[in-house]
Amino acid sequence: MAFLEAQNICKSYDGNWALKNLSLSIPENCIYGLLGPNGAGKTTFIRIINRIIVQDSGQLSINGQSLSSDQLGIIGYLPEERGLYKKSTISDQAIYFAQLKGVSKQDATKRLRHWFDKMEISSWWNKNAEELSKGMQQKVQFIISVLHQPTFLILDEPMSGLDPINANLIKDEIKSLKKEGTTIVLSTHDMESVEEICDNIALINKAEKILDGNVQEIRKSRSNQIFEITYVGNPANFTNYLGTGYEIVSEVQETDRNKTIVRALNDQGANEILKSLLPNVVIISVQEIIPSIKEIFISEVTPKSTNHE
Numbered sequence: 001m002a003f004l005e006a007q008n009i010c011k012s013y014d015g016n017w018a019l020k021n022l023s024l025s026i027p028e029n030c031i032y033g034l035l036g037p038n039g040a041g042k043t044t045f046i047r048i049i050n051r052i053i054v055q056d057s058g059q060l061s062i063n064g065q066s067l068s069s070d071q072l073g074i075i076g077y078l079p080e081e082r083g084l085y086k087k088s089t090i091s092d093q094a095i096y097f098a099q100l101k102g103v104s105k106q107d108a109t110k111r112l113r114h115w116f117d118k119m120e121i122s123s124w125w126n127k128n129a130e131e132l133s134k135g136m137q138q139k140v141q142f143i144i145s146v147l148h149q150p151t152f153l154i155l156d157e158p159m160s161g162l163d164p165i166n167a168n169l170i171k172d173e174i175k176s177l178k179k180e181g182t183t184i185v186l187s188t189h190d191m192e193s194v195e196e197i198c199d200n201i202a203l204i205n206k207a208e209k210i211l212d213g214n215v216q217e218i219r220k221s222r223s224n225q226i227f228e229i230t231y232v233g234n235p236a237n238f239t240n241y242l243g244t245g246y247e248i249v250s251e252v253q254e255t256d257r258n259k260t261i262v263r264a265l266n267d268q269g270a271n272e273i274l275k276s277l278l279p280n281v282v283i284i285s286v287q288e289i290i291p292s293i294k295e296i297f298i299s300e301v302t303p304k305s306t307n308h309e
Contacts (some may be wrong), residue, residue, distance in 0.1 A: 003183045009058035017207040020046040024202045024212055026185065029275055031178050033194045033201035034187040037301050039206045042187045046154055050077050075257035076150030080157045082133055082137050084129035091125045094144045103149035108147060115143045119157045135161035142170055146177065156187045165244045171197055191294035205301045225264035227273060232257050232282040241280045243270060248260060
């Protein structure tokens with residue numbers, strides 16, 4: 001059974017669709033990437049889960065139970081917008097928000113000390129939010145979103161404004177939370193992070209879901225049967241022994257080796273390539289080039305050109 005199930009979620013404003021018949025299933029204990037261009041409907045969906053707004057139609061359930069305000073306590077939410085009070089200390093704010101989620105002041109303080117030590121920011125305890133950079137405020141808001149130990153965590157652009165070191169720190173914490181049993185929704189434009197940490201994704205464009213599934217299975221399904229072959233020897237011999245079942249896309253000749261990218265014309269794989277070339281060509285490696293999530297994203301959301309006579 002899915003952890004969160006969305007069925008035919010619709011939301012419109014003044015006759016314009018924000019979400020149109022969105023259905024998706026988020027497995028338990030996974031990192032689920034929610035992708036799409038600006039204005040696609042991702043934030044609308046996140047706000048519906050958090051009961052900030054209500055869908056016009058459709059059903060949402062968590063663990064088989066219709067989503068209600070009673071379930072909000074299990075949810076941690078990091079919005080894309082900065083939400084700290086500038087004139088208050090970040091420790092006071094973090095403890096206050098944890099108390100709103102039902103955590104005692106004593107437990108919240110203890111947990112916050114742990115997180116501040118973990119993130120190496122203990123010296124920030126009495127700093128006001130206005131003293132921190134936008135990236136550092138984002139780091140604090142991440143801590144606030146997990147302080148009540150939610151089983152369901154929604155992160156909207158969690159690496160926004162962070163330098164590479166702190167972005168990697170947050171990614172490591174996301175992966176650790178998954179290991180501890182947390183189900184995580186990650187809304188982001190950072191496609192490299194998606195490939196690195198997400199198990200499943202859904203891609204939304206113009207208010208509708210256009211694909212979803214396991215990250216690696218989606219990438220594999222978009223394969224164009226293109227291979228990079230690194231070998232030693234004469235390129236002319238390579239071409240002769242490769243045969244007619246392949247199209248050469250590009251060639252690079254180096255001092256001690258050559259690299260050729262070929263496209264298989266008849267669904268032939270790496271084994272067939274090796275059979276064609278061996279033992280006449282010294283092969284160093286054969287690697288299939290599988291499109292990245294970024295390439296798939298661009299391909300799916302870029303308007304297709306139409307030729308007019």
